[in-house]
Amino acid sequence: MNDAVLSLREVRKSYREADGNRLDVIQVGQFELAAGDQIALVGSSGSGKSTLLNLIAGILLPDAGVVCVNGTDITQLPEAKRDRFRAGNIGYVFQSFNLLQGFTALENVRLGQMFGNGTGDAVELLKKVDLAHRLHHKPRALSVGEQQRVAIARALVNAPALVLADEPTGSLDAANGTAVLELLRQVCTEGRHTLLMVTHDPAVMRHFERVVRLEELR
Amino acid sequence: MNLFKIVTKNMRQRALATTLTGISVALAVALTVAIVHIKRGMQQRFEQSTLGYEMVIGAKGSPLQLVLNTVFNLDISPGNIPWTLVEKLQADRRVKAAVPFSVGDNYRGFRIIGTTGAFGETFGYKLAEGRWFTCSIEALRDAFKEALEHSQERIAKEKGDAPAKPAAHHHNAAEAVIGATVAQETGLRVGQKFIAAHGVEVSPNAEEHTDNPWTITGILAPTGTAVDRGLYINLDSFYHIEGHEVRDAPKDNDPDPGQVSAIALKLRSPIHAFPIYREINDGEEAMAAFPAVEVRKLFAIVGNIDRILLAQAILIGLVAGVAIAVSIYNSMSERRREIAILRALGARRGTIFAIVVLEAVAICAAGAVAGVAGGHLIVMVANAALRHVSGFTVAPLTMEVAELWVVAGSVALGALAGIGPAWRAYRTEVAENLAPTS
Incomplete structure (x- = not known):
């Protein structure tokens, strides 16, 4: 095994359709990301981008193949260990933020910390994403841009090797989207986190030096 | 951040259901505590009175x-x-x-x-x-x-x-x-x-x-x-x-x-x-x-009424337990996304199960504590009637060991009530529930 942060080999995922036929959603031959890499993975809607991120995060298991994160084949881990591994090694930023509504910004970040046993400073991270004045506000009291910045802080609180972002600007306007995107890239650069972002937005793709189409992974 | 904080937050988000189900547990516990307390207290008073009267x-x-x-x-x-x-x-x-x-x-x-x-x-x-x-x-x-x-x-x-x-x-x-x-x-x-x-x-x-x-x-x-x-x-x-x-x-x-x-x-x-x-x-x-024998006979008769009242209180407790189970179980539909988010953040299935069971236990425990206080309040209020009927009063603030058992029973009831909803939460699929439902 090399020093790749993410390594996919012969990964297959299919779903059984209502008529009983199997639909191949993911077919990846070989794909690797090194520490500090930042790439945009591009595909049309419904092409399986989110499914691929869930496979990398260990939320879903492939029908076949190897998914290595930081040198660990997560497909071989029992579910509980896979959950713990995900919390400590993978940060996940969602299009719809996925913040818990009953918790403040700070509490949402600390939730991420709790499951990953992280020792990062949640307050410092929120300051870094320019939310020092919003620590104790609940998501409903935050703008959508602020909510996504909370989600970024939460994804980074355990200093993960790999950050997965599933169309993180999809729910934001252009200005907010650009700001969030730059922020995410900046903090990943500073922390040498590997960033894999899926998108179908050409505007987002332009921010990345390396853009990979999902079909190219076959 | 810890599990108890998550549980508290969940309870606050469902404040009305939490309060109502907690009150029903408190009612059952209050009745049980009052019955046990009054019976024990009166029996002690009666037995104490027979001392020396051979x-x-x-x-x-x-x-x-x-x-x-x-x-x-x-x-x-x-x-x-x-x-x-x-x-x-x-x-x-x-x-x-x-x-x-x-x-x-x-x-x-x-x-x-x-x-x-x-x-x-x-x-x-x-x-x-x-x-x-x-x-x-x-x-x-x-x-x-x-x-x-x-x-x-x-x-x-x-x-x-x-x-x-x-x-x-x-x-x-x-x-x-x-x-x-x-x-x-x-x-x-x-x-x-x-x-x-x-x-x-x-x-x-x-x-x-x-x-x-x-x-x-x-x-x-x-x-x-x-x-x-x-x-x-x-x-x-x-x-x-x-x-x-x-x-x-x-x-x-x-x-x-x-x-x-x-x-x-x-x-x-x-x-x-x-x-x-x-x-x-x-x-x-x-x-x-023999006064001691007659008092025992009297309390054997009273004990039957006592058992009926206790059975009623236990029944109320069971109904409260079912209400808690139904209330939390129904809330699981609304909470599937929250559960999926927690799982995506790294919470294990067992952790999710524990959160839901703890929530039911917390409602029962809070209800039980309120019920114990309520039971003693009932004893205080009932003392006037007791004095009129028997000439005795029962010390309202003394604690009976049985009360600890009632609280422990309520906690066990909560754990039992939480199992069904917790199992539903345990089985929540993460990937399909991460996206918001429209």
Whole structure:
């Protein structure tokens, strides 16, 4: 095994359709990301981008193949260990933020910390994403841009090797989207986190030096 | 951040359902605590009151009625027994003390009991202040004679005959020693006088013995028994009151016209209990009863009612448990996304299961704690009724071990109620629930 942060080999995922036929959603031959890499993975809607991120995060298991994160084949881990591994090694930023509504910004970040046993400073991270004045506000009291910045802080609180972002600007306007995107890239650069972002937005793709189409992974 | 904080947040988000289900648990626990507390408290009070009263003797009838009347100042006297029996028992070598009682009057609802100086000495009742009343056997015999003359005078009047002139009698002072509760509730103090009303219960039409006021010579130290609610007078003064003549038609050669309501016995050895019990009950003039046995029988009867009430409280608890289970189970549909987010953040299935079970447990535990407080509040409120019915009150702030079991049971109920919803949460699929539902 090399020093790749993410390594996919012969990964297959299919779903059984209502008529009983199997639909191949993911077919990846070989794909690797090194520490500090930042790439945009591009595909049309419904092409399986989110499914691929869930496979990398260990939320879903492939029908076949190897998914290595930081040198660990997560497909071989029992579910509980896979959950713990995900919390400590993978940060996940969602299009719809996925913040818990009953918790403040700070509490949402600390939730991420709790499951990953992280020792990062949640307050410092929120300051870094320019939310020092919003620590104790609940998501409903935050703008959508602020909510996504909370989600970024939460994804980074355990200093993960790999950050997965599933169309993180999809729910934001252009200005907010650009700001969030730059922020995410900046903090990943500073922390040498590997960033894999899926998108179908050409505007987002332009921010990345390396853009990979999902079909190219076959 | 920890699991308890997550649970608290979840409960706050469902504040109405949490509060309502918590209240139903609190209601069940409050009822259980109140029932257990009142039953235990009353049983202790009753058993405490029987201490020292090894056997009571009274007119034939209900042994429970005799015990309630003699030991607890409750119910009415089953009738009278001859004074000669008192003397006979006092002369019996097996008997350490035979203390006579005569009842029939009250002061503001507190019973007046005529007895002798042996009462305090035999049962170890201590005075908080003052001295015991004076009562001698000579004065008592004189009182019986006077009572007999009053009876004869009344019978002669009824027949239309000229009544004989009653002889002059020497009267001891009419004195009383009162129980601690009587002193506290009536404000009577040593040296003050009081007038008795006829009958053992307060009645607006009761005749008052205005010509026979008693002077208080002492106040008893609190005993926690029925004695606290009695006014104890010298027995001879009881028979000086008009209307307390003891027989309708005394026989000509009756050596002793005296009668008493009951006798309490203290024996030299427990081995004498059954022989004396049999001798008395085989005879025709009286009946013997063991207070401890009668109290146990009474609480065996009360215990059945008690069990029905407890069963009702447990049923309410079970319904509350089902309500919690249904409420949390139904909320799982709305919480699928939250669960998926927690899972995506790294929470294990077991952690999610624990959060949901803890939520049900927390509702039950909070309800149980509120219920324990509520139960004690019920006891405080019920004390007024208890005092009216039994003369006793139950200390509302003492804790019973059973209460800890009730709280533990409620926590177990919560855990049980949480299992169904927790299993549903456990099985929540992460990937398909991460996206918002429209």
